[in-house]
Amino acid sequence: MGNVIGIDLGTTYSAMSTIDETGRPKIVTNSEGKNITPSCILLTENKLEVGEEARRMLGLDDNTCGRFKREMGKNIKLKLGNKEYSPADLSAVVLKKLKQDAEKSIGEISEAVVTIPANFNNEAREATMDAAKIAGLNVQYIVNEPTAAALYYAFEGGHELGGIYAVYDLGGGTFDISIIQVNGQDVDVIATNGVQVLGGDDFDNIIIEMAKEKYKEVTGETLASEDFTKSNAEEEKKSLSKREKVTVRINRQIIELTKKEFEEKIAYLITQAEMLCESTFDEAKISVSDIKGVFLVGGSTRVPAVLQSVKDTFKQEPISTVNVDEVVSLGAALYAAYKGDKANLNTVQKKAIEQISVTESTSKCFGTEAIVRNEARNSDEVMNTIIIRKGEKIPCEKTSSYFTSHEGQTRIKIKITESVAPEEDMNFVKIIWEGELDLPPDRPAGQELLFTYKYDDNQIMKCKFVDKESGKEKKVELSMANNNSNTASEIEEFLVE
Amino acid sequence: METILLLLFIFFGGAIFRMFFAGLGAAGRTIVGDGSLSENWNRSMGNFGPFTVRLIDKTVENIDLKMLEIKGMIPTSGGSLDLRVMLRDITDGQENSSPVITLIEHQQLPDNKTFFMNVNLGVIEHGMGIHKWVEMLRIVPMFLIPPHTGKRRIQLVSAIYDHNNEAIWGNTDTYFELDFSGTGYLEQSENDKKARSLTIQLSVAVALADGQLDTSEIDIINKWILKTINVFDDEETKAELGELYQKSYDNAVNPDNNITLSFVTKEMNEYADDNIKYQALSLCYDVMTADGEIATEELNIIKNLSKALNLDYLEVERMRDKKMVDFDTSQISKESIEDILGIDENTSEDQKRKLLREEFKKWNDRLTSLDEGPERDNAQEMINLISEAIQKYK
Structure with missing residues (x-):
């Protein structure tokens, strides 16, 4: 029976937690005895070293690297020494270090949950899963950082929490705000938004x-x-x-x-967080007076101006019962126990987590490109159309009908799109997959095509495109593609033991 | 696009009409009607009477139709035959006739919107005919567009096309009246020419808003004129339009002419359809950003223009955002961001804050979708500018 761990893979610092014999979450210290580990890498004599020394050296020469979480999912390489690495490779190095330290401290790791910012796009989510895989972690689930934090606060509150709460998460690189309905240990995410570059x-x-x-x-x-x-x-x-x-x-x-x-x-940056909070109240269809409490998460909430902004925006004192650097990983450990294989848990642990229930909602819209009538211009235009809207409870599955546009059409081009808002303009959506579906010949225009999108617990998309009449179909699974990454063995070779 | 197609038709309409009788390979369509063609075929020589075509008025599901029926001896020496039908507007006499166009796609010629139907009759032997009236096709008058508005006299030209001999048999004319209250396509074409001339005047007004006509602005307007003219293949049309648009430009830049925006927008509302109005506004945005700076005066003109042209706010916003993401937003001052976002200075502070917050949310959401590069940098700059602007309303 191995251990479960939750890892908060942060922009500046990372933390890991597990659940103890009684089922309570606890921090797992790194090999230096610290609760948090700088997400920085130093190249020394052909070895990669993660931690405090790397953080201190950051910016001094080309042999150090940090803040690569901000680049996750981007098709770029970052230089370290004379070698190039993808952001996923570098994240894998940090995760590998955490895994090694955790194994030294608590023994074999059977399952892990890694957290991600709520507004990570599909590519960044995939890159995170990829990094975990390279690091040799058995990651079956990823969870949004504010959701993990909310779960921890709900768990610690026992059955006392009830109502609408906000999770204000300002970390090293990103800001997330989530509005959450909590009933005891039942956590239901109502609305989530984030700023990608704010921390x-x-x-x-x-x-x-x-x-x-x-x-x-x-x-x-x-x-x-x-x-x-x-x-x-x-x-x-x-x-x-x-x-x-x-x-x-x-x-x-x-x-x-x-x-x-x-x-x-920094006022203009704090203002961004304020504006996003207010927008999220609107999205959740609540007013600030409906919020019973605000949970603080992330080291940047220690900045006095940020704290004052939270008080002003939410018109109340925020709740901060634990170290704000650790709360996400503590929640992730609970999530790992809740979602993972229960065979890894003892009877007491099982009992401790049995009341937990987490319902996530989609933080993005998913759609496809289609020709749509633009009434304002009185013309047909290529636009993005939404199939899964933001805020749908996960897991979810939606089907929309489309029709062929011309007689004798033997092929359709398909684009799967992702956007935070229900954008119509294709310039403002991310195309996360492109492909084609062949159709039978000699048919009139207007043949019905069924597009089904399924968004699973792990926030991975599965799509199916079916020509209704002929039954011809194409299936796509957008998951864990290993793009631009070095192999696990290459990372292994460089890691310091 | 629709307007361009219409224009193309006008200049090539005569050629298309000739093609009709030259054996154009249009797709065959299924015969429809109460009694099928096969049920009414016969081969008793001489008992059918001549080949005849008639139009019957009928209303189906509240839609007025004209059903084309045929009967009589099929004029052929034997072979694979089509029935082909085309409509001409002969209100102003045969010599001034023009084709009629339709909005129904499968009743159009392959390359344009001219009404044209081709019904495959199969292989017909010499001496075969039809005893009773058989419905061959339906015409929907509400989808027909003649060259001019008003009461129009329409000639239905039908003929049997023989594939084997590549010959036309039994050319028959039938007539009907069409009361058309919309804008005829020739009128529309003239309106479009006027509207495009007015577009040039609007763009010059925007360019001159900051007091000078910049080279980059002239370049944008010239490129637009060339692009508009170059959709036509024939040199005569290009020359005609080139002259027209150049005249419009010269008038606009001549200070003695004192062309007012209110006059131009009034004319635009009379002659331009919505699509051309949006194209005009798009050109104005391009002119505004051409010199890498956005002047408040230019912004005010565009704001007033979209109001005066009665354009849909969301559509204008969509167009503006598309332009902004391509514009080097680092050139924008935080003082002008409210003008760029179209926030009226008379709006209350609370409302301004709300509008800025909505804009922030929109650009922040978009940032997640944009890849690394200038567009993403511009979107990030918009976010920063909005964040700074909103602070005065805290």
Whole structure:
């Protein structure tokens, strides 16, 4: 009987948890005895090292790499030393380190759940699954970060929680807001939204910009990036959360950074979170007064201006009963136990989680390209049409009818699209699959075609396209494609033991 | 596209009419009617009377139809035959006749919308005929478009086409009246020409809004004129339109002419269909962004234009967003973002905040779908600009 773990694969830091013998979630420390591990990689003598040393070296030379979660799902390669890696490869290195540390600490890992930001697109979700696979983890499920956090808070609340709650998750790279109906340990996600580029990393960049400006003022010279790194900026940001000003020594020069100035500079970023919260209230069809509590998640919620914004937006004090860096992984461990093979659990653990119920909803719309009548222009246009709408309870399956456009049509081109909003404009949707379906010849226009999209528990799409009359069909499963990745053995070869 | 097809037809309509009798290989269609053709065939020589065509008015499910029926001796020496039917508007005399077009796709010529039907009769031997009237096809007057509006006299030209001999037999004419209240296609063509001339004047007005006509703006307008003209193949038409559009441009840039926007938009509303109006607005957006800067005056003109042309707000917004994602948004100042988003300065602060929040949500949602590159950078810049703009309403 192995252990289950939940992994919060974060932009700046990652954390892992398991459930103890009594079924309660607990943090699994890394081999350095820390609860969180920097998601940074350092290349040393042909070995990849993950952790604090890599974080400290970030930005100093080409042998360090971090913040690659922001690139997940993109068709790009990131350089580390003289080799190139996909973001999934680099995430796999971090996951591999966590897996090794967890095995040292708690023994064999039978199943794992990895968390993802709510607004990750299909490619980024697939890349995450891919990374877990490369790392040798048995990941059957992924879960949205705010959902995992909500599950933890609901579990810790026993049967006391009831009503509508918000999960405000501002981490190192992304911001997520979820509105959740909680009844005891029953968690139902009503609405979720996210900002892809908003987190502590952006605050660090602003600190760097401030330092550059001040340095120029004092010396008249340009501050070199290796003289004030991301790691330095992160430290100063933490100090500014506790003090009104900090003095920084750079190249024997003293510069002063003030909290007031920092808060002015990050105001537009905090405003983005506020606007998204308000939009999510509308989407969930609730008013702020309906929200019984706000759960804080993510290290960036420690920034005083962020905390004040939460209080102003939600008109209440937020709830923060645990370390905000750890709550997602704790929830993920519970989710792993809840969704995974119960044979891995003892009787007490089974009893502890038996009340848990999680209902997710889709965070994206899925559709296809079709010719649609544009009434305003009085013309036929190629547009995106929606088959699965955002907010559908998962798992879900929807079928829509389409029709051939001309006589003797022997083929249709199919595009599966993904978008957050129900976009009509093809310029603003992501095409996640393209293909064709051959049709029988010599038929008039208007032949009915049935497009069925199925979105499973793991947020993976399965699609079926059927020509109704002939029964000809095409099936597509959008899952775990291993794109642009090095092989597991290559990663293994580089990993430090 | 529809307008372009219509225009193409006008200039090639005569050729198409000649093609009708030249044995065009149109697809055969199934014979319909109460009594089938096979039930009425016979071969008793001389008892059928001449080949005759008639039109019968009938109403089916509240739709007025004209049913074409035939009877009599089939004029052939034997072979595979088609019945072919075409409509001509002869209100202004045979010498000035024009084809009639239809909106029903399977009653059109393959390359344009001219009414044309081809009914395959099968292999007919010499001496065969039809005893009783047999329905061959149905014409739906409500889908017919003559060249001009009003009461029109329509000539139905029918003929038997012999595939074996590549010959036409039994050319027969039938007539009916068509009361058409819409815009005839020739009128529409003239209207479209006027509307496109007006489009040029609108685009020049936008270009001049900041006080000067930039080279990049002139370039955009010229490209649009060329693109509009180049859909035509024949040089005569190109030359005619080129001259017309050049004149329109010259009039617009000449300050002595004092062309007012209110006059142009009024004319546009009279002559342009919605599709041309959107094309005009799209050109105005292109002109606005041509020099890499967006002037408030240009924005105001476009805002007023979309209102004056009674365009659908959502459609205008869709067009604007498409332009913005291609525009280098780093050139936009946070002061002008509200103008770009079409937020009226007289709107209350609460409403402005709400509108900005909606725009933020929209661009933020789109960012998830856009790949790395200029479009994504521009969308991110829009998000940042909106976030900064909204702070004054907190």
